[in-house]
Amino acid sequence: MTETASRKIELVCPAGGLPSLKAAVDNGADCVYFGFKDATNARNFTGLNFDLDQIREGIAYARQHGRKVLVALNTYPLKANQKSWTAAIDHAAELGVDAAIMADPALMAYAARVHPALRLHLSVQGSATSHEAINFYHERFGIQRAVLPRVLSLAQIEQLAANTQVEIEVFGFGGLCVMVEGRCALSAYATGQSPNCQGACSPDAFVRWEQTPRGMETRLNGILIDRYADGERASYPTLCKGRFAVRDETYYAIEEPASLNALEMLPALAGAGISAIKIEGRQRNPAYVGQVTKVWRAALDALARNAENFAAQDAWMTELNKVSEGQSYTLGAYYRPWK
Amino acid sequence: MKLSLGPLLYYWPRQQTFDFYEAVAASNTLDIVYLGETVCSRRHELRCEDWFEIAARIAASGKEAVLSTQTLVESESDLKTLRRIVENADFRIEANDMGAVRLLAAAGRRGWVAGATLNVFNPDTLNLLVAEGASRWAAPPEMPGADIADFRAGMPAPIETEIFAYGRLPLAYSARCFTARHHNLQKDACAFRCIEDGDGMLLRTREGEAFLTLNGIQTQSARVYSLLGDLERVAGHAEILRISPQSAHTLEIAALFREALDGRTAPAAAHEASLALLPEAPCNGFWHGRAGHEQISAEDAERQPKDVSAANGVCAAAPDAEAPPAENPPPQSLFARFLPERLREHLEARFRQWAQAPHARLPAFTVPAPIAKISVRLPKLPPTLALTAALNLAPDSMLPRAPLAPLIGRHLRLHVLDAGLRLDFTLNAKGRFRPSRAAANAQPEMTISASLRDFIALALGEEDADTLFFARRLLIEGDTSLGLLVKNTLSSTKWSDFLRR
Structure with missing residues (x-):
């Protein structure tokens, strides 16, 4: 079964605050993802993230431009603080986000039961690396998209995508976690x-x-x-x-500081059947978000126009290099020899 | 209280592995034995059939044998192995991945073990897995004892809790093999070098501290987790304690645990006796809600309040801060009043062209040394006043004061390197920025250092703070949380509307 690259691949960009959200939208993101100012998401850093008013403003801005807003609720609650997480899900549903990105099964069950209209995405924190795992979440909770941990080679992604109807979202650029996400202590x-x-x-x-x-x-x-x-x-x-x-x-016994940059692999990723490219970087500032979104927008547009002759332009790579960790990049696990 | 032997995490030669399990079968301190390759599917000294055979030997010795599945599943071949294990109905299975859970549920298997890497942190999630057939929960090793106690209060009755109580802590898994990498080999051509390291390969910091252990694709602690000394505290919180095999003395450790549990040895004495048997210093931080590498003594544990790791979720909107007065004198005149004249002239000359081209990027420049020398000798106050006055002009809508509360009363510094300016300021309780009243030679609690050009570029959103940091053009010293708060605020506030007209 061959998938053509003409299916629209969504560009999903990080928003650590309103200026970043706007920078992403202004530069062509199809979706922006954000978190609340607390431990319900995996970028719980000082000075980052949104309060309810900021989210309302962000959603309004995105809607004006016909874009989607996703909320990251991708950490694991303990029994003692579970109500904070379910409250966050309630807020998200009430605010009208386009999807909630989650990892904890009990939270997914809650969302599916109490807010059946809320679209659910499986976070990379859910650490699902096979179609068996992804299909588990799909069958039990109705997830419609899964973000893959950055541990699978291109061939493994292809195999996985072919065996599930769940949409597949992969990281295309940003800081690289060398450990499988969701299971790192x-x-x-x-x-x-x-x-x-x-x-x-x-x-x-x-x-x-x-x-x-x-x-x-x-x-x-x-x-x-x-x-x-x-x-x-x-x-x-x-x-x-x-x-x-x-x-x-x-x-660098574990990992050298380098950013993931899969731009050159875009046609291969499209051919593997992915539905969305995710840019990492909610902790980075609006300048980064704007620059990276712009390059990836141009690349995805070029891909859509003419997949067969797609080539990553030098200018794009230079722009991305400037904001890379270690000012160098890697294909990470997509390229099997990296492993 | 039962004792279990966790799955062998290391790669040992075939005979050594068989010999080890012969000794395990013959021992009488262990109740449950977990078997199988959970770390790397390339390891082949023992195949599935070999593990099944060992399981049968263990069962014949009167112990419970459990087949434990691979933690990180990547390929179709990994899934094939998973299916083979699930098909073996002779033994209980420990599921370490949600794919295994799906297969177990599909096969109608009941009584399987929810492994620690399934990330079951709350009882509601466990209940979902119980509905799928789980009857035992292995707590994530990083879960504090207080949270385990809380968890158990919400658990359905017959479900057993198993706690990791001894061994190098499994902390992370990767697609990349760190052992192969050390030998400059790729995973696919690793030559199975991890077989050389019976307890993994020690990783130290650059000042020699034993920090982590490399075990192929798995990263472990260097220190050896041991709850032997904490047994009295631990006893009520689990039905099973898990001992993870190390290359030597594993059964002696199990014996010490057994003696202490039976009351034949005091836990403190057992802990003392165990120290000579550990491959590295002990740690028990996780149980006590602390950093994992810490070793909390019994006395410290009594004294210190329990540190529950639960974070409070906060979706509440920040309280409104008072808006500063409405009148807004243009910033240029402010700078004119307070900046050293030579510096101001220099800046105006550089910026005249730039200011006339609204889309031009800020040119690179460095404040010339002679001007910097003058700046350094001038009283600090005027430039600092320029900074705080400018900050105070920003309306709350542009620069919300409420999130800046941690800065109140703290001694903060912006160090403009090439201009020789050290701007010491603080935020008062009313949300007004003020020059810091700290003594002239007092160390600030937080310093951000950069060149003048980079500070301006950062404020205008033309440079990303992290990009500058990676390039060593921006440095944060002192209290990092304060530094990041200031950095994020500098970066995310739209000063450009303010500075450029």
Whole structure:
């Protein structure tokens, strides 16, 4: 079964605040995704995210331009605080978002029962890496789209998409999580907080940057994550992106700071049957969101016009490189040899 | 209280693995034994049939054998293996992935184990899985004891709770193999090098602290989780304690747990005796609601209030802050009044052209050293006043004050590197920015440093703060939370409407 690249592929862009939301819409995003100012989403960072008024304004702006708004409610509640999450789902439904992106099965059951008209997407935090897992969520809760963890090769994505009717959304650009999303407790080991329950990885309260005679040191809860010489490019203090000593070598033992950039693979991804490309970066600012959205919009439009002759333009890659972590990029797991 | 042996997470040679399980079968301290390859599908010293055979040996020795499934499923071949395991109706199954749950439910299997990586953090989710046939819950290792207790209060009665109580903590899974990477090999041509590391490969920080362990595609803690010393606290919260195999002394550890549970040894003494048997220092932070690598002593545990990890959800709108007065003198005249004259002239000359081209990007420039030298010697107050006056002019709609509450009373600094300006300011309780009253040589609680050009570009939205940070053109020191709040505010506020007319 061959899928033509003429099916419209949606561009889903991050909104950490209203200016970013507008930058995304203005530069051609089909959908924007956002979170509330609390732990109900996996980017629970200081100064980020939306309150109810901001969301109303954001939705109005998006609607004016005929775009969609998705809410990320993709962390896992504990028994004690479950009401905050179900309240958030209620707010989302009342605000009229186009879909809620979730990971916890009980929340999906709640949404399906109490707000049957609310479209559900399975978050990357749900860590579903096979059609069996995706179909489980589809059959039990009616999810209509699944965001794939960044661990599958192109061939594996193709296989998966062919065996489910659920729409497939994949990350195309942004900071790369080398661990399968939704099942990573590294941050909890270092700080006591993790994306799953607190919505934060390597949270800023535990981060210290310190200029020392040995260089600029990055620490997470006192643990030395990396040390930069003068002029060396820095990266996020996420603990998997540091340099560590394993046997006699000191190197990026887990991951080098680089952004995922799958632009060159766009025709292949389209051929694999995906329905949407997701841009990572709710914690990045409007300039980033605008720049990245613009490039991907141009690329998707070029793909739609003429898939066979699609080629990633140098100008696009240069723009994306400028905002990449480590100012370099990788195809990540899409390219099997990366694994 | 039952003791279980978790699935072997490492890759051991075939004979060593068989020998280990012979010893397990012969032992009498363990009630349940989990079997199977849960980490990497490339490992082949033992195949499915071998695991089934071991399961039969374990069952024959009077223990419960459970087949544990692969945690990270990626390929059709992984799914094939999964189906083979699910088809084996002789043994209970532990599902470590939702795909396995679907297969178990479809096969009508009841009594399976909901593995820790299914992310069951609340009893409502567990109830859904119970409806699909689960009868045991393995708590995620990072779940604090207080939350486990709370969870159990909402659980249906006959469901067993199993807690990870000993071993290097499985923390993350990747498509990438870190062991192969260390040897400069790709996963598909890994030469199965992880077989060389009976307890995984230790990873240290650049100052020598043992931090993590690389076990193929799985990343573990370096420290060894052990709840032996906390047994009195743990006892009421589970029906089963899980011991994860390490390359040596596993059965001795199980024996210590058994003795302590039976009351033949005091938990503290058992913990002491275990220390020589651990591959690395112990930790028990997760149980106590702390960072996982911490080791909380019994005394500290008594003294400290329990740290529940639950975060409060807040969807409440922020309270309204007072809007500053309506009159808005143009910013240029403000700067004219307060900036050093030479600097102002320099800026105006540079910006004249730029200001006349509304779409031009801010040109790169550095404040020339002679001007910077003058700036450094001038009293700090006027430029700082220019900053705080400008900030205070921003209406609340443009710069909401309420989210800035954490800045109240804190000593903050914008360090304009090339202009030699250190602007020390604070936010008062009324939402007004003021020069900081801290002593001249006091260390600020938070400093953001950048060149003048980059600060302006950041404010105008022409540069992304993180891009500047990666390029080492922006530095945040001191309290990072405050720094990020200021950085995010600087970046997300539309100053351009304000600065350019």
